[in-house]
Amino acid sequence: MNKYFIILAVAGIAIGAGVVWRMFLLPEEAKPFVSGVERKITVTTGVNQWRFFPEVLEVNQGDKIIMTLVNEDSYDHGIGIDAFGISQRMPANSTITVEFVVTKAGDFPFYCSVPCGEGYTEGEKRTHFDMIGNMHVRSIISETQ
Numbered sequence: 001m002n003k004y005f006i007i008l009a010v011a012g013i014a015i016g017a018g019v020v021w022r023m024f025l026l027p028e029e030a031k032p033f034v035s036g037v038e039r040k041i042t043v044t045t046g047v048n049q050w051r052f053f054p055e056v057l058e059v060n061q062g063d064k065i066i067m068t069l070v071n072e073d074s075y076d077h078g079i080g081i082d083a084f085g086i087s088q089r090m091p092a093n094s095t096i097t098v099e100f101v102v103t104k105a106g107d108f109p110f111y112c113s114v115p116c117g118e119g120y121t122e123g124e125k126r127t128h129f130d131m132i133g134n135m136h137v138r139s140i141i142s143e144t145q
């Protein structure tokens, strides 16, 4: 038998199994969900704070997040939200917007993705690595809103 036919047949079976898994076997709460609701959120850096404001974000699964990012510092920051494929530079003294849909529920960390130094703010030493936060995505199934 032609080896290319065998390769194609194996690939076809693998893809078919994946489709069956996602359509029929995947638990309901693990399926990506889109609600069609838009939610506007603003995240700022402050000035020489090495902190995101706010550090905890609460959203509902399926919402389209329109996130306004305000960098008030005179140097660049960035925001990374790995769970939703966000890696966005926040240029100095500027406001930008990113949009994404939170298709899955859970707690997802976000962090500064651009090395931005360190310093003292209100007597406390803070660094780039302190710029972390948590995005809590409420499940459409297991939590009430």
Ligand SMILES: [Cu+2]
Pocket (backbone or CB within 6 Å): 077, 078, 112, 113, 114, 115, 116, 117, 128, 129, 131
């Ligand atoms: Cu940083």
